[in-house]
Amino acid sequence: MKPTYQLLLCALVFTLTTSSFSQVGIGTTTPNASSILDITSTTAGLLTPRMTTAQKSAIASPATGLLIYQTDGTAGFYYYNGSAWTPFGSTGWALTGNAGTTPASNFLGTIDGQDLVIKTNNAEVIRVLSGGNVGIGTTAPSSKLHVVAAAIAPSTGTQNFESIAIANVTTTAGTNPYQINSNSGCVAADVWKIATTSSNPPCTTCTTNRATIAYGSGTCNQNATLVAGPYTATSTSATVSFSYSYDDYSSDATDSFVATLYNETTSTVVSTLINTSADAISLSYTSAAITVISGNTYSIRFKYTGNGAWGASVDNVSITFATGNGAALKIVDGSQAAGKVLTSDASGNASWAPASPGTVYTFTNGLTETSAAVKLGGTLTGATTIDFNGNNLQMLRSTGKYFQVGQAALPSNYATIQGSTFIDGADSNNTRDVVALFNKGGGSGTTTFLGSIEYITDGITEFQFSDNVCPASDNSVSLGRLGTTSPFNLRWKELVCVNGVIQTSDARLKKDIKKIEYGLNEILKLKPVTFKWKDDFAEKGVPVPEDKKENHIGFIAQDLLQILPEVVTTHSWQKTSEDKPAQYKPVGNYGVNYSEIIPVTVKAIQEQQAQIEELKKTTSELKSVISELKKQNELLLRLMDKK
Missing domain, CATH: 2.60.120.200 (Jelly Rolls)
Structure with a gap:
């Protein structure tokens, strides 16, 4: 028997050590050309080395690719990947999920201190840093959850x-x-x-x-x-x-x-x-x-x-x-709605809830409100403050017209803060860009209060003032103007009053007081005229018809300039901008201060009266001479009659 077994063993060794260009087949005479060893059987399998976890770990310097079957712990096939023993086969995560997992030992992630990256279409969408921060849309999350939404191009x-x-x-x-x-x-x-x-x-x-x-x-x-x-x-x-x-x-x-x-x-x-x-x-x-x-x-x-x-x-x-x-985060809990805010309870559970008084919100890119219930205040524990941080406050009118302060409903009263183009009177071309418009409704009656008791009321094409109207500074502003640039003139048509215009004439306000040299001689040179205005208006934008224009009495400024130049306005102090001082410039049209002609007229009357008194004296003396001559004449006549 021994020689027979020795012969079979030699044959097997010879077969297993055949040239590397040959294939070895067990259970087949035609091993696959792509294999080194082709084992074929329909009744048995290949049994790999079986060992415990401790035995596996005791293998010294395992070769990369070494394969064993672990019999304890998480049993299964393991291979050495060059740095660690790695399970494979049925112990991995399947595409349709796994059963019988143990959370303590079965997980998705890394064990080498590297980030976990999840991709779709070969592009990263989620990254979990080794420290635990989760980023969506960012590769460097700076908080436990960091979401970045990409800008949508126009x-x-x-x-x-x-x-x-x-x-x-x-x-x-x-x-x-x-x-x-x-x-x-x-x-x-x-x-x-x-x-x-x-x-x-x-x-x-x-x-x-x-x-x-x-x-x-x-x-x-x-x-x-x-x-x-x-x-x-x-x-x-x-x-x-x-x-x-x-x-x-x-x-x-x-x-x-x-x-x-x-x-x-x-x-x-x-x-x-x-x-x-x-x-x-x-x-x-x-x-x-x-x-x-x-x-x-x-x-x-x-x-x-x-x-x-x-x-x-x-x-x-x-x-x-x-x-x-794009929307960076969407939370749907069944109570979401426009205008609601995300709130938390004492345990940190978040939910959508109506905005409540006392809550502080900071809006860096504006607030769009659709619930018609934005409130500043409510039941306050402190003052309500609106801080513009150096920027402007704009209230823009869209379809509504009411800006309400201090009252719940103002059915016909409103204030337009931005304003709009205003058609002025019957002239459709006469427009104004309105900055603020206050109107209670109707053609008149809107009243705007200024201060404690003063107010201005909108009449029918007029303003009505409740109290005196005075300049803010003495002797420095004018009512109307004669200017150099267009419009040259901004004049009042008529001044209606009871007692006339009072001009200050206190000697304590004057200096260089001298007697005027003008008098009767200048008055005799004046050329009074009657005239009609070329531009005469019944009201704004409505000219007076030619056959309705009235005659006026006065002087021509150019004539007066040659005789009484002091009463003619040829220059005025004019401001070209609010940040520059006034400049003395010629006016576009001359004006006349008729009241300053009165002193010249008085002086002329005085001179004329002196002439009259002199004539009266001369007349009296002549009367005396004539009377004496009459007496002498009568005496001569009587003497002649006696002869």
Whole structure:
């Protein structure tokens, strides 16, 4: 028997030590060419070395790739990866989850002091630092949870009609403009169309292709809306711009051209951009920032109405959604709502709750309030302070008109802090940019209190003062002006009073007092005239008809300047800016101080009276001489009669 076993052993050793270019097969005569050892069996398996955790750890200098089966602890196959024993196979985390895990020993993470990184689409989205800080959107989280939302780049939707065929605009959806018509009695040529020119009216701000609509033919009643869009909002703020031209037919009050920003998602008009019934030829429009809803779709609509307007054109339509930030964190607990704040209970549990009095909030990028219930104060334990930190406070009127202080409801009283363009009287061109407007409603009666008892009341085209009106400083300000720059004159038309104007004349206020040299000689040189004013107004902006202008009596300033120059105003102290001192400059139109002619007139009367007294004395003396001559004459006559 021994020789037989020795022969078999030699054969096996020979087989196992065959050239390295050969494959060894156990249970097969055709081992796979890609293997060194190919074991084939349908009744048994390969049994690797089995050992405990302690035995595994006792292996000296294990080779990388060494494989064993651990029989205790977390049993399973382990291989040495060059630095540690690593389990593999069924003990890893499966794509569909694992069962029978032990939290103390089964985990996701690192054991070598490195960060844990989670990626999607091969881009990092979450990082857990070795110290425990978690970052979402950042690779360097500085707190236990650090979330960074990337800024949303501005997006712009445009329609310049260059890709639209030269033809009538049909009712189509998508990115092409489309038309909403309710025209009555109109033909196909009366609709909005794409053309390369605008004949009536011209549109020099338009470029090449543009949308245009003409007058309409026959009994056509135009009511056609051109829509550019839709465009999806990528932020909460939008700016709209376009070029346009509109020619109104003044005798038809129904004609109009209206442009609006329209929310296609909610089917509502967000903002009326233009609403005109007057000519607007070759203009460009750019809106201020308009609040929109991110994710909703919007269009710009151009509505042409009327049967008399000559036509309209539109081009270069653009809507830009401003740069914004994506939502960094969203918490939905069923109680979320606009205006609520995130609060915590004593255990640190957070939830959404209404803002409560006494809570302090800091807004670094503005506060947008939609609940109509922003309150400063409430039940206070201290003073309420609004600190602008060196910046301005702006209260901008949108659709409401009330600015209320100290009263819950003011049905007809309001204050506009920003103001608007104010049409002054009957002259539509006379506009004012109002900074503050106070109006209780109605044409008069608004009263503004100043101080403790003084007030100003709005009368019918007048101000009514409750108390005296005085300058803030003595002898340094004027009422009205004669100036050098336009408007040269700002004059009061009439001064209505009971006792006239009182001028100070106290000797204690005067110096260099001398007798005037003027008198009768100068008065005799004066040239009194009658005249009418070239510009005479019944009220603001309403000129007096020529046949109603009244004659006035006075002097010509240029004549007086040669005789009594002191009474003529040719120069005045004028301020060109609030931060520079007044300068002595010539006035645009001369003025006359008529009251200063009175002393000259008095002096002339005095001189004339002296002449009269001298004449009276001379006359008396002549009368005496004549009387004596008469006596002598009578005596001579009697003597002659006696002869």
